[in-house]
Amino acid sequence: MRKRFGTMLPDICRSLFRRPATGDYPFVAAVTPERLRGRLEWDPAACTGCGLCAMDCPASALAVAVLDRKARRFVLQYHLDRCIFCGQCVVSCRQGCLRMTGTPWELAALTRETFVTYFGDPTDVEQVLAVKPEEDPGTPG
Amino acid sequence: MTDNTAQGFTVPIGPQHPALKEPGHFQFTVDGEIVTRAYVRLGYAHRGIEKAAEARSWTQNLYLLERVCGICSHIHALAYSLAVEQLAGVEAPPRAQAIRVLVAELERIHSHFLWMGVSAHEAGFDTLFMYSWRDRETVMDLLEGLTGNRVNYSANLLGGVKFDLQAAQADSIRRGLDFLEQRTRHYLDVVSNDAMFLQRTRGIGVMTRAQAEVMGAVGPTARASNVGRDLRVEAPYAAYRDFPVRMALDERGDLEARFEVRIRELFESFRLIRQILDDLPPGELGVRLPRRIPAGEAVVRLEAPRGEVYYFVKSNGGDRPERLKVRTPTICNLTSVVRLAVGHQLADVPMILAGIDPCFSCNDRLVQLYQEETGEGRSMSWKDLRQYGIDFYARRQA
Amino acid sequence: MNPLAALFALLIFPGGLSLLAAGLVYEWVDRKLLAGLHNRVGPRWFQPLADALKLLVKEEVVPEGVNQALFIGLPLVALAGALSAAVYVPLAGLAPVHSFPGDLIVVLYLLSLLTLGMGLAGTNTLDRFSLIGATRTLTQVFSYEAPFLMALLGAAVVAGSLSVSEICAYAGEHWLILTQPLGFVVALIGLMGKLEMPPFDAPEAHTEIVAGALTEYSGRGLAFFHLGRSVELVVGLTLVAAVYLGGLSSPVWFAVKTLALLLVMVGLQALLARLRIDQTVGLWWRYGALLVLVQWLVLILIQRS
Numbered sequence: 001m002r003k004r005f006g007t008m009l010p011d012i013c014r015s016l017f018r019r020p021a022t023g024d025y026p027f028v029a030a031v032t033p034e035r036l037r038g039r040l041e042w043d044p045a046a047c048t049g050c051g052l053c054a055m056d057c058p059a060s061a062l063a064v065a066v067l068d069r070k071a072r073r074f075v076l077q078y079h080l081d082r083c084i085f086c087g088q089c090v091v092s093c094r095q096g097c098l099r100m101t102g103t104p105w106e107l108a109a110l111t112r113e114t115f116v117t118y119f120g121d122p123t124d125v126e127q128v129l130a131v132k133p134e135e136d137p138g139t140p141g
Numbered sequence: 142m143t144d145n146t147a148q149g150f151t152v153p154i155g156p157q158h159p160a161l162k163e164p165g166h167f168q169f170t171v172d173g174e175i176v177t178r179a180y181v182r183l184g185y186a187h188r189g190i191e192k193a194a195e196a197r198s199w200t201q202n203l204y205l206l207e208r209v210c211g212i213c214s215h216i217h218a219l220a221y222s223l224a225v226e227q228l229a230g231v232e233a234p235p236r237a238q239a240i241r242v243l244v245a246e247l248e249r250i251h252s253h254f255l256w257m258g259v260s261a262h263e264a265g266f267d268t269l270f271m272y273s274w275r276d277r278e279t280v281m282d283l284l285e286g287l288t289g290n291r292v293n294y295s296a297n298l299l300g301g302v303k304f305d306l307q308a309a310q311a312d313s314i315r316r317g318l319d320f321l322e323q324r325t326r327h328y329l330d331v332v333s334n335d336a337m338f339l340q341r342t343r344g345i346g347v348m349t350r351a352q353a354e355v356m357g358a359v360g361p362t363a364r365a366s367n368v369g370r371d372l373r374v375e376a377p378y379a380a381y382r383d384f385p386v387r388m389a390l391d392e393r394g395d396l397e398a399r400f401e402v403r404i405r406e407l408f409e410s411f412r413l414i415r416q417i418l419d420d421l422p423p424g425e426l427g428v429r430l431p432r433r434i435p436a437g438e439a440v441v442r443l444e445a446p447r448g449e450v451y452y453f454v455k456s457n458g459g460d461r462p463e464r465l466k467v468r469t470p471t472i473c474n475l476t477s478v479v480r481l482a483v484g485h486q487l488a489d490v491p492m493i494l495a496g497i498d499p500c501f502s503c504n505d506r507l508v509q510l511y512q513e514e515t516g517e518g519r520s521m522s523w524k525d526l527r528q529y530g531i532d533f534y535a536r537r538q539a
Numbered sequence: 540m541n542p543l544a545a546l547f548a549l550l551i552f553p554g555g556l557s558l559l560a561a562g563l564v565y566e567w568v569d570r571k572l573l574a575g576l577h578n579r580v581g582p583r584w585f586q587p588l589a590d591a592l593k594l595l596v597k598e599e600v601v602p603e604g605v606n607q608a609l610f611i612g613l614p615l616v617a618l619a620g621a622l623s624a625a626v627y628v629p630l631a632g633l634a635p636v637h638s639f640p641g642d643l644i645v646v647l648y649l650l651s652l653l654t655l656g657m658g659l660a661g662t663n664t665l666d667r668f669s670l671i672g673a674t675r676t677l678t679q680v681f682s683y684e685a686p687f688l689m690a691l692l693g694a695a696v697v698a699g700s701l702s703v704s705e706i707c708a709y710a711g712e713h714w715l716i717l718t719q720p721l722g723f724v725v726a727l728i729g730l731m732g733k734l735e736m737p738p739f740d741a742p743e744a745h746t747e748i749v750a751g752a753l754t755e756y757s758g759r760g761l762a763f764f765h766l767g768r769s770v771e772l773v774v775g776l777t778l779v780a781a782v783y784l785g786g787l788s789s790p791v792w793f794a795v796k797t798l799a800l801l802l803v804m805v806g807l808q809a810l811l812a813r814l815r816i817d818q819t820v821g822l823w824w825r826y827g828a829l830l831v832l833v834q835w836l837v838l839i840l841i842q843r844s
């Protein structure tokens with residue numbers, strides 16, 4: 001085609017009669033893809049307490065507390081605010097205990113404490129909390 | 142810097158400036174509107190990633206290195222994975238390699254669209270900016286649907302990829318590509334025919350082939366000056382051996398050529414992705430790697446959207462790398478900005494800078510020492526630097 | 540005119556407050572339409588007002604090395620210039636509040652006060668971006684001002700008067716857009732130049748020189764400059780609409796005309812990439828001035844015959 005002025009005229013004309021491309025997010029819920037990697041879920045059934053998930057996590061977002069290996073009493077501490085949703089833990093866990101969920105995906109909160117989740121039996125969690133009030137794996141050097 | 146008379150009138154751009162979305166510092170000495178001297182200073186976004194990598198396990202580094210660049214995140218993780226696989230003496234299965242290339246090409250599309258918008262914005266053509274970014278959402282959505290994340294896709298694993306490609310994703314990618322291809326054809330028309338826009342790109346920032354070779358330009362910047370440098374063609378890696386690419390070249394070397402080369406590359410990416418979707422090799426998605434990687438050294442070079450990415454990884458047989466070196470394309474192309482800016486109008490400088498598609502935080506691997514009073518650079522040996530650090534903290538504590 | 544009515548006209552309607560309000564509304568329409576053409580959402584209706592209020596209550600930072608009086612006074616002069624220009628134009632399609640022979644020239648000069656004020660404000664500071672911006676602003680004034688003036692004088696010539704009200708009266712009978720299309724084009728694009736709209740926004744090209752001449756301004760001064768620009772948008776549109784689109788008319792019909800002009804201007808903003816300052820000057824003197832001269836030639840030939 002030839003050199004001319006206003007090559008984007010068709011676009012702007014069409015836009016005059018079209019809704020903005022911007023989503024109405026807070027008013028209309030955004031659709032998320034099925035594979036969206038969001039919050040982590042733990043299924044204790046098959047967990048062996050091997051700790052591989054915590055070891056491979058690049059963000060130190062996971063810690064596994066072993067209360068009783070025989071009785072399979074484990075508590076998984078998960079720092080949602082540190083998690084970078086990379087999905088490495090899901091791959092690292094050979095027992096398939098971990099899963100990332102896309103719903104809900106709005107994870108903002110007002111306090112930091114709400115981001116720490118303890119997965120596991122409630123009594124076990126209490127025990128873990130009583131023994132070591134705040135175990136913090138920290139970030140690697 | 143404050144002396145206006147001795148060196149002429151100097152315009153500082155950055156480290157905080159609306160034209161730069163990342164910190165970098167440029168000084169342009171101008172005579173009226175014409176630039177007579179240009180100077181660049183880097184290091185504002187030096188994050189010490191290479192050092193940090195030495196403290197993390199092989200697996201953890203995959204995600205650290207993915208964050209070297211926010212736009213071409215996949216290519217860094219891919220380069221690192223390939224290097225580690227090379228050290229371990231394994232190769233990811235063909236299906237995994239094809240998916241890696243698929244994501245890499247989708248990433249190229251998103252990166253080129255992003256670049257097109259940014260450069261149009263620098264030229265004051267916000268309509269092109271808005272529309273190209275609107276359409277870029279399509280490919281972002283495709284990436285999110287395929288990998289689960291919008292920006293740092295984390296598609297790679299050491300030895301393979303995390304996910305498979307299913308019919309549903311393949312279909313949505315095909316549909317998305319149809320739309321993008323039609324839009325890209327329109328944008329090619331815009332950048333090569335819009336009379337107003339051409340005034341800002343045609344004949345501006347011309348880099349001859351000889352210059353490009355001397356200054357070591359890489360990627361689309363070099364290809365726009367007819368330097369046939371594209372690692373996907375010259376040294377095919379991953380699945381590029383099975384899915385060959387045609388190089389887009391242009392001989393004009395100006396900004397217009399850089400626009401056209403990048404847009405023509407988009408068409409090539411569309412074609413390649415369709416081909417991969419059609420002929421995806423069957424098989425496994427990955428092989429397991431040991432936790433300790435055998436001692437050795439590996440060098441990997443890949444073609445990122447902006448040009449050649451270089452990775453050097455050294456292992457001493459432990460569970461973490463001993464040394465890792467990253468070189469990103471921006472550092473190779475920055476010389477050309479400083480050279481080409483001279484003689485141009487100040488108004489063209491942001492365009493020339495944007496023309497190489499700079500990415501500062503991924504290119505910052507050094508901090509320049511700079512004497513405030515004399516304006517001279519200086520270098521320090523490792524010993525000096527260590528001593529300086531000890532003294533510094535001693536002084537602080539005292 | 541009795542003093543009370545004059546004060547009312549000056550401070551409340553059609554000048555003063557209602558003019559400021561109209562300025563904000565037109566600025567909103569400008570931004571919203573541009574957003575629409577970009578396929579974006581754009582600002583809500585009170586955004587320009589919120590911007591202005593926010594700036595007005597903000598602390599004004601006076602940088603070192605400036606002439607204080609000028610730094611504070613120039614925004615006022617600029618706004619005052621734009622506001623007083625309004626007295627002589629047929630706002631809302633009503634007859635101008637005040638009129639005397641030759642007021643067209645006065646209006647055009649008053650409208651230039653804003654640009655000159657911005658240029659001077661830029662040279663007043665030590666900031667390099669401001670200085671370059673100011674140089675560009677002043678360079679640009681010299682490029683579009685003459686063609687713009689000559690285009691409007693073309694209308695004055697056929698009306699046989701330099702008074703805005705008489706030109707409007709003449710324009711009420713003849714739609715000058717039909718008889719002087721070239722003049723209309725130059726006047727409209729000249730108005731865009733005056734308002735530093737894209738593609739003539741090189742003086743404030745933020746990817747090069749941050750905010751151009753106004754880089755050092757914050758708070759009240761910046762608010763006044765912005766308000767001045769909004770007012771000038773209304774006054775300029777009024778003038779062009781009255782001269783070329785059929786003179787005085789009912790306020791509603793007149794608003795439709797000015798908004799239509801605004802739509803055209805927004806469309807041009809969206810379609811055109813920013814010009815470098817040398818290209819701006821070249822464009823105006825090579826094509827702008829030429830178009831006006833052709834227009835004048837035609838006028839003279841027709842008047843002769």
Ligand code: SF4
Binds near residue numbers: 057058082083088
């Ligand atoms: S997704 Fe990544 S960052 Fe989050 S817990 Fe798992 S391994 Fe750690």
Ligand code: SF4
Binds near residue numbers: 064092097
């Ligand atoms: S890797 Fe799996 S099995 Fe091992 S501790 Fe973690 S969740 Fe449990």
